[in-house]
Structure formats: C-alpha cells, structure tokens
Amino acid sequence: MPSARSDPHLLAHTALSQDQLSGLCEVLRVIAQMHKADGCILWEVVPGSNLETRTGSLFTLAQWIADNVRWTMDDLGLDSVAGTAAITGESILVPDVHKEPLVNKSRPFYRVLKPDNMSSTPVVYLDGAKGALTLYRKQPPALTSVDVAEIEQDVLLVPYLFQAIRDRVSFGLLKTINDILHTAEISTPDLRIDDAKSFITRICTEVSNTFNCLETSVFLEEPADRGHYKIFGTTWPGPVDKAVYEKDDNRRTSWVLNHGTAVNIFDVVNMTRDRESIQAKYAGFPCEMPQHFIDTTRDLLGLAKDDELQPLSFMAAPVAMGDKILGAIRCCAARKAPYYFAGRELALLTMVANRLSQFWGGWIREMEVQDENRSWHALVDSVGKMNTFVHHELSQRSPSEIKIWKKGLEVTKAAIPGAEVLSVRLRDPEDNHLFFAVTEGESSHGTADQVKEWARNRFTLDDPQHPASVGSHVYHSRIAYITDDVSGDPYFDVSAAFPGMKRMIVAPIQSEEEVFGVLDIQCTPNSLLPRHAKAIAMLLGEQLGLYHFLSLTIAELHKVPQVYEDLGHQLKTPVRQAYERVKALFDARLPPLLEPSLWSIRAVLFRARRVVNSTWLFAELAHKGHITIRPLPLTYQSLIDLLDQAASDNQLMVPPFRNIKFRVETGSFSVMRERELIIDQDIFAQALDNILDNAAKYSSQGTNVRITGGTTGRERDRAYISVANVGLRLGSQAAKLCRQRGWRGEEAEWTTGEGSGIGLWIVDHVMKAHNGELEILPTNRFGITEVRLIFPLGRK
Amino acid sequence: MNVLIVEDDYYQAQWIEQKILETFKDSRCKIIRTEREFREFIAEREGFDPDIIILDVILPWTMPDQTVDPPPREVKINGRRRAGMRCQQLLAADPETQRIPVVLYTVLEEEDLKEPLSNLEHKAHNVIYLSKQSDPKPLIETISRLMQSR
Numbered sequence: 001m002p003s004a005r006s007d008p009h010l011l012a013h014t015a016l017s018q019d020q021l022s023g024l025c026e027v028l029r030v031i032a033q034m035h036k037a038d039g040c041i042l043w044e045v046v047p048g049s050n051l052e053t054r055t056g057s058l059f060t061l062a063q064w065i066a067d068n069v070r071w072t073m074d075d076l077g078l079d080s081v082a083g084t085a086a087i088t089g090e091s092i093l094v095p096d097v098h099k100e101p102l103v104n105k106s107r108p109f110y111r112v113l114k115p116d117n118m119s120s121t122p123v124v125y126l127d128g129a130k131g132a133l134t135l136y137r138k139q140p141p142a143l144t145s146v147d148v149a150e151i152e153q154d155v156l157l158v159p160y161l162f163q164a165i166r167d168r169v170s171f172g173l174l175k176t177i178n179d180i181l182h183t184a185e186i187s188t189p190d191l192r193i194d195d196a197k198s199f200i201t202r203i204c205t206e207v208s209n210t211f212n213c214l215e216t217s218v219f220l221e222e223p224a225d226r227g228h229y230k231i232f233g234t235t236w237p238g239p240v241d242k243a244v245y246e247k248d249d250n251r252r253t254s255w256v257l258n259h260g261t262a263v264n265i266f267d268v269v270n271m272t273r274d275r276e277s278i279q280a281k282y283a284g285f286p287c288e289m290p291q292h293f294i295d296t297t298r299d300l301l302g303l304a305k306d307d308e309l310q311p312l313s314f315m316a317a318p319v320a321m322g323d324k325i326l327g328a329i330r331c332c333a334a335r336k337a338p339y340y341f342a343g344r345e346l347a348l349l350t351m352v353a354n355r356l357s358q359f360w361g362g363w364i365r366e367m368e369v370q371d372e373n374r375s376w377h378a379l380v381d382s383v384g385k386m387n388t389f390v391h392h393e394l395s396q397r398s399p400s401e402i403k404i405w406k407k408g409l410e411v412t413k414a415a416i417p418g419a420e421v422l423s424v425r426l427r428d429p430e431d432n433h434l435f436f437a438v439t440e441g442e443s444s445h446g447t448a449d450q451v452k453e454w455a456r457n458r459f460t461l462d463d464p465q466h467p468a469s470v471g472s473h474v475y476h477s478r479i480a481y482i483t484d485d486v487s488g489d490p491y492f493d494v495s496a497a498f499p500g501m502k503r504m505i506v507a508p509i510q511s512e513e514e515v516f517g518v519l520d521i522q523c524t525p526n527s528l529l530p531r532h533a534k535a536i537a538m539l540l541g542e543q544l545g546l547y548h549f550l551s552l553t554i555a556e557l558h559k560v561p562q563v564y565e566d567l568g569h570q571l572k573t574p575v576r577q578a579y580e581r582v583k584a585l586f587d588a589r590l591p592p593l594l595e596p597s598l599w600s601i602r603a604v605l606f607r608a609r610r611v612v613n614s615t616w617l618f619a620e621l622a623h624k625g626h627i628t629i630r631p632l633p634l635t636y637q638s639l640i641d642l643l644d645q646a647a648s649d650n651q652l653m654v655p656p657f658r659n660i661k662f663r664v665e666t667g668s669f670s671v672m673r674e675r676e677l678i679i680d681q682d683i684f685a686q687a688l689d690n691i692l693d694n695a696a697k698y699s700s701q702g703t704n705v706r707i708t709g710g711t712t713g714r715e716r717d718r719a720y721i722s723v724a725n726v727g728l729r730l731g732s733q734a735a736k737l738c739r740q741r742g743w744r745g746e747e748a749e750w751t752t753g754e755g756s757g758i759g760l761w762i763v764d765h766v767m768k769a770h771n772g773e774l775e776i777l778p779t780n781r782f783g784i785t786e787v788r789l790i791f792p793l794g795r796k
Numbered sequence: 797m798n799v800l801i802v803e804d805d806y807y808q809a810q811w812i813e814q815k816i817l818e819t820f821k822d823s824r825c826k827i828i829r830t831e832r833e834f835r836e837f838i839a840e841r842e843g844f845d846p847d848i849i850i851l852d853v854i855l856p857w858t859m860p861d862q863t864v865d866p867p868p869r870e871v872k873i874n875g876r877r878r879a880g881m882r883c884q885q886l887l888a889a890d891p892e893t894q895r896i897p898v899v900l901y902t903v904l905e906e907e908d909l910k911e912p913l914s915n916l917e918h919k920a921h922n923v924i925y926l927s928k929q930s931d932p933k934p935l936i937e938t939i940s941r942l943m944q945s946r
Contacts, residue, residue, distance in 0.1 A: 398911055700861045701859065726862065729863075751857065783862050
C-alpha cells in the first residue's frame, strides 16, 4: 500500500527534470522531505568488496543534507547499519543512534551529521551493485516501522530514477557533443589544429558539467607527430602536470593509450588499498598516486583540512579507430555526488570517445588527403622540372648520371614529407651486390660521417628465394616495400641500419625490362612517412629507372661516334710516327741504319693500314649490316706466306721490352696442301691481323703466340687457323660476349690504353661472310686462350 | 733536368724521350706506361725526382698478365680515358708534387678535358694542355717555357 507521505509521481517528476547526474541528490531531497528526515544518504558497496566475508566498505553515491553540511564518506564499514542492510537485504530501524552499537561514534557520520535516529533500507542497483538508503533525523520523534515500510516503497524506485537521470543526461551530453563536432566537421577542410583544440575544449567542458568532475581532458596524436599524445583540451583548473603522453610512460592515461581499453577506478587516492582488484581487472595499471595531486585536488575542490575527501574516481576511454589509437579522454574527481564513475558513466564516456574518434579520424584523413594532394601536385611539378634537368644533362657531351640521381633524390625529398636520408643503390654487376651510388640528406640521429660510413654497406642479390635484405627483396619482387619499424622487420638487417632509423620505404629503380637498383627513403622516429609515400616512391623509382635506361641507350648511341673517335686516335699516332721516321731519313743524308728504320716505318704503316681497314669494314657493316667479299682460291703456299707476313708485321708492333714472339707452325698446315681455301685474301688478312693484335695486346711478357692450323668437322671438310696465347684470362661468359660490337672485357679495359671494341665483331662478320665461323675458346687450365677461324674447305 | 714521361705507346714514349735528350743535354728521362705504375712511382719516387711530367691522358691501368688485380673503384667507373686526370689529381693532392709542372700531352681535344680539368679538386695552374702533334717543336718549347718559369 502506498503511503500517504510517499509520492512516486513527485519522485518521477523530480528525476526527469534533472540534466546532471548530481540531480540524483534532488531525488534524495524529495525522499528526505517526504519522511521529514534531516538527511538522506544513498550508499553503494565499494567495487571489489566481498559481502560474504564482509571485507570492503560502502561509499556515498549521493546525499542530501538539510543544512548544506559538506559531508561525504567512502569507507563506511560493512559492519555498519547501512552495510548490514546491504548485506542482509533487510531494512534496519535505529530509534536511538547513541545506543546503537553498529554506529561507530568516532566516524564523521556520527560526529558531523549528529543523527538521533535513523533507518537504512537495502538498495539493489540496476547493474547488480548493492547498497543502502539511509534516512536520519537529528531529533525525535524517531522514524517508525511504518516510515520504514513507506521508505522501502520509495527505495524500490531509486535505481530506476537514477537510471532515468543517467539516460536523460547521456542523451543530452551525446546530442551536445554531436552538435559541437558536427559544426567542427562542416569546417574540417579549413580547420586548423588550433580550431580543433577549441572545439575539443568545449567538449571537455560539456563532459565535466555532466559528470560534475574537476577534470575532463582529451589527448590526441597529431598526424605529423606520431607517438606523442598532446593535450587538446582540459577543464583542469590548475597547471597541467603532464601535457604530452607516450604509450610507454608509466601513467594511467598511458596505460589506456597502450592497451586501448577503457578504465574506471573507484578512488585513485586508495589505489594501493585496492591494488589487487584493480590489477585483476586492468593488469599492469599504475597504482601509485603522488601526494601533490591529492593535495592539489583537495584545494581545487575547496575542502578544508579536516574535511573527509570524497572518492576521487577516475575513468578514461581510448579514442580509437579500429586498432589504431588516436588518443584518450579522461575524467577525474567529481565535485558533487555521485562521486563514483560506474560502468554506465564509463559507457557514456566511451560513446563520447567514439564520437571524438569519428571526428578526429575524419580530420586526420582530410589532412592526409590534403597532404597527399599537395604531394602529388608538388610531384607533378617537380617531375616536370626534373625532366627538363635530365633532358639538359643527357644532351651534354659527358652526361653525369650522379647529377641525375641527386636531382631525383631532391625531388623525392620534396614530394615525401618526413623523408630524411635518401639513397640510390645500384646493382654492381661484378659481384651482384647493391651498393650506395648516392646518399643525400641528414638525420637528426647521426652525423654526416656516420651516414658516409653507413653508405659503405653492400647487399648481396644472390638470394632471390630468401632475400636477406629489404633491398634484395625489392630488387627481386620489383614491388616497393614499406616498413614502419625496421627493428622488427623480417627483411631488414638492423646491424646494417643507420643508427636511429625507424621507418623506411624501398622502391625498385626499374624500366619495363630490367631492375637497375633501388630507391631508399628513410626516416627516424621524429618524422613520419605519409600513407601515399609508397605510391610516390614507386613512381619515382620508375622515373629514375627510365632516366637510367635513357642514359644507357644514349651511351650506346654514343658508342658509334666514340668508335670513330677511337679509330681516329689510333690512326693519328702511326701516321705521325711514319711521317717523323721518313722525315728523319731525309734529314740524315746517309742514314747509318737504313734497314731498321725502314722496318720501323713498315710497322707503323702496317698499324695505320689495319686501322684504315677496320674503319672501312666498320663503315660497311654499319651501313649494310654485312661484309661483301670477293673470294678467290688460296694456295697452301699463299696461305703460309700470308700467315708469315701477318706474324712478322704484328711482331714489329710489339715493344721489344715485352718480348712476345709470334710463331707460325707451318707443319700443322700440311694437311691443307691437297685442299684449298676460297677466301677474300685482303679481308681475311684483316681478320687475322685483328686476332693477332688481340693476342699481342693481352699476352703476358715473355710469352709466345702460336699460329697453327688443321682440319675439323666429321668429314674433315673444314679448315681452321688457330691463334693461341698465354696472358689475360678469358672466362666462358666473356668468350660468348666478346664478339659483340663495343664489348670490352673489364680486364681488357684496364690493361690496354686503346681499343675500340670492334675487332672481334668485324672478325665474326668476316667469317660469316665466308660461310665460316669464329670460335673463341675460354682460357684453359694451362692459361692458354685460343681463337679459331674456321672455313669451309674446298677440293683442288 | 728530370723528365717523367707517362706514355703507354712504346714508340711514342721513345720518340718523346729522344727529342728531350737531344734538346736538353743535361736531362734524364724515366718512362712509365701504366696508371698503376705511376701511382707506385709517386708513392715512392726513389732515385728520380721529376722536374717536369709529360702526361698522356688515355692510359691502361696495368700490363696484361695471367692474373690481374682489379683496379680501384674510380678506375673501374671512369675508365682509361680519364687515367691521366686521376694521375694529375694525385700530383695536386700531394704538397711535395703539386708544384711540378705537368704537360697533358694527348690526342684528346682540349674540349674533351674541359670538364675533368674544371672538376679537379686541387686546381693546378701549372697544368698545360698540349695536343699530340707530328712536330716536336711545341712540346720542346712548352718544356723550355715551364722550366724557365720555375
């Protein structure tokens, strides 16, 4: 039966007119006044308490006290009147508080509120938590069992009324937050960071008002400064103790950032006491609270020295997008009851955090899109300028590819904000390693000398199946690779990394046909690589690959004039020497040594003749693609004479100090006595000269060049002339390549001062014109290199 | 007068030596044929301190043999056509040799050497370009002039 004094309508009306959580106190006022009580206190069992073992305590969830006495309590024992009511589920009536043993006379409840009589009625909140509602009068008449029965009816409504207040407040808060952020989002494209901060400060104010808390703060990570969560807004009235958090800091907010988990702590002042239950719920949560925080908070709450400190509840929720933590929002220290941030408050804060995530994630995306647009625009502009630069460079007589690489890195740096150290690594064909061709930029973590030292590293490419380095991986996969943390990267050899490097992009430098190397972009933890960096790096890698390809093509084209240039240089010297020697003969009226002088003239003229013939054959091949021959039968004796003459002419060309002898082993040609060669003698002589010239050039000092002949083929229908020498070694790969135009072996390049790389190419064509073959045998285990000219053999 | 002739062509080197010995009676000549030999000589210079160097530009790194040690990286990259320039760079980098007059005696055109000469880290004012010619006069006159200005 509802009591005449109970008025559920009034209670409901009161609850529904509240717009703050502390509106619960108004509901308690109505209950107290309905029962002519001087105070009404709503208790809740402290989270983590154990009712069965009666360990734990009660705290004041909300209260109304008639004479505005400031009073709270967060550690009322479970052996109290309210505690017993909460545990037993039975109301307890205390007609005389002074005689009641369950009332501790030394505690503030008795000392400060001075109750004369009281009742405590059990309450079960909607989340299952237990508590009690205490009404007291400071003077008789005492509350009666009739009152208690009526109070029990009212108490049944309290959890629902509290929930109604919470729902209303939650709805109001979320709507306000949504309105604020909607306004911010409308202006997002132009929203600067300071504007964003002012919107977020408004949100902090709204949240603080709703929860009646001293502090609401929001910390967010800016796209340009990843890893640092800076304060964007706060309602904390005093100086902020810490304005920037990192995930690794041993702080409560850092724990939330690190774990991405919302947290609520009943009382940060008593975390040491509640350590066990806190750690069970939030493993690793820091439970130490500096005294200066407690003192400051007391001051800011306006508490006197002797005033009981209410529970300083703390709650925080991550601002997250998927698994990416963008920041956190936290609340602490409610000014008014309810002091404790329960699960529902945390859920509401999490909803606010989610709305913030939506806003901040959108803002970051917008900034990234703007950055990306800026980058692409800058890239288009830079590539245009780079093309002009490269065009100019490649049109130079001696284009510098280093300059092109450097320009490429300059453009890359401009197009990718955050790039610190950039390199071009190229493949060294000699040992199939990547080496640093150019390195540009500086790192805040190292000196220029360290960069230089680091750039000495080389990376093998002989590991296509299981690449040991990111360079090798990219080289073989031909796809750009990005790593956000090199220390944990499966492809990155940290021992070879520049100190302090954290992020890296490696893109292939490639043309459609071939990968030439890789483009490296690195940065330290201080800077970031935008998400479009990989795409830009890929594009620039291909651009650099194109330049390299063009450079190679142009170098190939340059070879033709260079061959003429080389031939011209080769011709200059013998012609000049012949002139000098003939002049000397005329100058000396009676030359004492006429014969050696004439030999010498013959030698230089022979050399000039060979160059002239080479030029002529080169021109014919370049023009027609083949050599036209006029073959005639060559007798055995003519062949021997031709070989002898070629040997003696080439012998003349060898400086005496090299002591290289040409030997024609005529006996080996006897098999040709009964057969005949049909060849163009002049052109054949040129081919032979080229072979002998090579033998002379690449022979070791004091060795012989052997010229032998014989027949070959199943039916002995082919003749060969073999030139064998001992000297520079010719590998099997080189033996295949050396007949290509312009090919010069590296060692040949190092050991001869001149040469145009067309000698064997001409010989190859001469032999093809004779339906014959040029056979080049790699150096054998005795150090002998052999070249054979093979002809079809005719019958006499 | 000590003249160092850096020339890989045997007959050319002989011809230069002959003309110098004929013209400068008190002269001595030493012939070097490869870049490697030049580097070794510059490092030691035992028994022969050149007063002037006739330096060809296109030079082989070393003489052919069955085993050839690979040259340094810059030689591999820039090749034989810049050998003389590298030799000049070595001379210019050493306080003891940087004052020795050098005649770049080459079949290359002066235009070909414009860039490498301008890129020399140690710009040398005592480096003269001279095109190889049939007439020995310009070479002899250049040597005389350089020796008088010392």
